[in-house]
Amino acid sequence: MAKKNKAGLIIAALLLATLMASMDNTIVATAIGTIVGDLGGFDKLMWVTSAYMVAEMAGMPIFGKLSDMYGRKRFFIFGMIVFMSGSALCGTADSIIELSIYRAVQGIGGGALVPIAFTIMFDVVAPDKRGKIGGLFGAAYGISSIFGPLIGAYITDYINWSWIFYINLPVGIVAFFMIAFFYKESVEHTKQKIDYLGAVTLVASILCLMFALELGGKEYAWNSGMITGLFAAFAILIAAFIFIERRAQEPIITFGMFKNRLYSTSNIMAVFSGAAFITASVYIPIFIQGVFGGTATSSGLVLLPMMVGSVITAAGGGFLLSKFNYRFIMIATLALLVAGMALLTTLTTGSSRFMVTILMILVGLGIGSSFSVLSNAAIHGFTAKQRGSASSTLSFTRELGMTLGITVFGIIQSHLFTNKLGAMFGSGGQTPENLNLSDPSKILTPETRGQIPAQILDKITEALSSSLVQTFAWAIIPAVIALVAAFFMSKEKFDPASELEEYTALH
Known part of the structure; x- marks a missing residue:
């Protein structure tokens, strides 16, 4: 007879883990200005967020498949340990490069936590309650978007930015022990061959795509050799991944x-x-x-x-x-x-x-x-x-x-806004007062x-409004x-x- 799960405690732990992982990027986004002010490295700012996203996206399908093969519990606990370890390391970072590396560690953990949490919920909750509990998990994503920035702003202003990472530790420890002690996995699993080649090509293709999207138009022109090369590498690697997966005995993503x-x-x-x-x-x-x-x-x-x-x-x-x-x-x-x-x-x-x-x-x-x-x-x-x-x-x-x-x-938005400013003030987007407003954040x-005369501010806000509305249309x-x-x-x-x-x- 299968061991009985304490579903209420397990669901509470899964919701805590889901909130923690989904809230992480929104908390960091609020504090990023302060972090860069302390650590420097403004030119590498984007990697703090991108490192987490790349690692999380690459890990999701891999950990999902591994959890089917070897069990949900072990990979959820693995994800929790890695996420908390990355959080602890992030709080100790002395440079933006270190922080980006530690954020990637966090992302690996997040890639295991988010999808497996929902799958465990489906395993332990009685069928007649799955819709209601699933709604709570969906609501957790919305709640994280509301409270993440607010918590991040408060911690940054009144404590220290490192605590936006350290706060994950007590929450994670509670969820860890609740899953470790109360979740008794019922599904039987059989050992299967791991598709290492598929995993490598998937991770490499995502890295190339994310680097191209993050660097394009910022560090390098979109038509530069670096960006076109990254997109070409992505296309080749994703084609190789699909080819491998269609022939693999146990593919990472089952296209069937x-x-x-x-x-x-x-x-x-x-x-x-x-x-x-x-x-x-x-x-x-x-x-x-x-x-x-x-x-x-x-x-x-x-x-x-x-x-x-x-x-x-x-x-x-x-x-x-x-x-x-x-x-x-x-x-x-x-x-x-x-x-x-x-x-x-x-x-x-x-x-x-x-x-x-x-x-x-x-x-x-x-x-x-x-x-x-x-x-x-x-x-x-x-x-x-x-x-x-x-x-x-x-x-x-x-x-x-x-x-x-x-x-x-x-x-699209940046192109529209810059063109409208260029038409108003010249191709450089310079106002008569020499205020560079090519970035909308400059007038936020x-x-x-x-500092901007009213009639000029009206033109700028009109250009910004028009560019945003056209972006919404797209x-x-x-x-x-x-x-x-x-x-x-x-x-x-x-x-x-x-x-x-x-x-x-x-x-």
């Missing part, structure tokens, strides 16, 4: 799983909805602060309405899983996302803050269910031995969509705005693609009764 219509459409929606959502998340605060002259101390305060909306539909989507099919829920909510993105294009310098708040809520309501419903849809119909791989691949595609989204739409502070495209993909979903519904037999056998 994409023959499942529900699974493949879930991944498509994760990519494109993630790209649209991250664009709104990044550029709405810029609109509020740059165009309205807002004085919000962190993006967490600015985006609070959006994140509240996402938490509502993340939790609500989980509750509705047993009442409606995945397709209906995703069509309904993604239609809200498309509507929200479309209405963002109507913003002008004369729009009210109340209108922007309403649109943020609408966008949040549109994206929330993708955090909970898609996580359930992606593993629907797969056996317990395949769920780790299915869940981790969905997490990977969502992260990839967000990364590509912020890069592509960042290029009250101090800078106070971001409608991935939102629409996600909505179209929802119409192609098969009509399966989360049915607790059909899952009960397997759950009973395991427990």
Whole structure:
């Protein structure tokens, strides 16, 4: 007879771990200015975030597959230990290079924690409660976006930036012991051959892609030999990865799983909805602060309405899983996302803050269910031995969509804004007062705005507003693609009764 799990304690531990890992980047983003001020290395600033993202994205599908092969518990605990070790090291960093290396260690741990947490939840929670608990996990992503920046700002201002990393240790230790003592894994696992070659080509391809996206347009021109070479290396390596995986005995990513219509459409929606959502998340605060002259101390305060909306539909989507099919829920909510993105294009310098708040809520309501419903849809119909791989691949595609989204739409916005400034003040974007405003962040502070004559400031804010609105218009495209993909979903519904037999056998 299988040993009984203490589900409540396990779920609490998984939620703590999920919050910790998903909140990490938002906490760091708030403190990055102070960190660079202490450690120096402004030119290497981007690596503090990118190192974490590269390691996390590369690790997700690998750890997901390994957890299917050798067990969830051991790799979740491994991820927890690595994440906490990286956190402890980050707090001791003496240079930006050291911090970036330690952030990569954190990312390796995060790559194991996030996807495996949801898979463990699916294993230990009774079928009739999975929708509700899945909604809580989806809500955790929204909550992390709200509180991450606020916690990061408070710790940086009143304690020390190193504690944004050290705070992970007590939280992680609690979650570690709760999983170690109370989670009794029921699924049987058999040793299989590890696809080392597939793992190497996957990690290398992601590294090349991330380096190209991060360095392009900043350190090197997009048409430079370095950037084109990185993109070429990515294309070659990803082609090699696909070739290897299709022939591997136990591939890291099982492409045969994409023959499942529900699974493949879930991944498509994760990519494109993630790209649209991250664009709104990044550029709405810029609109509020740059165009309205807002004085919000962190993006967490600015985006609070959006994140509240996402938490509502993340939790609500989980509750509705047993009442409606995945397709209906995703069509309904993604239609809200498309509507929200479309209405963002109507913003002008004369729009009210109340209108922007309403649109943020609408966008949040549109994206929330993708955090909970898609996580359930992606593993629907797969056996317990395949769920780790299915869940981790969905997490990977969502992260990839967000990364590509912020890069592509960042290029678009920067190009539009620079061109408009050039038309107004000359090709260099210089105002008559010699204030370099080629970067919108230059007019986000009250101090800078106070130095610019009113008539010039009006022109600049008009240019910024126009560039942001056009960027929102471009971001409608991935939102629409996600909505179209929802119409192609098969009509399966989360049915607790059909899952009960397997759950009973395991427990």
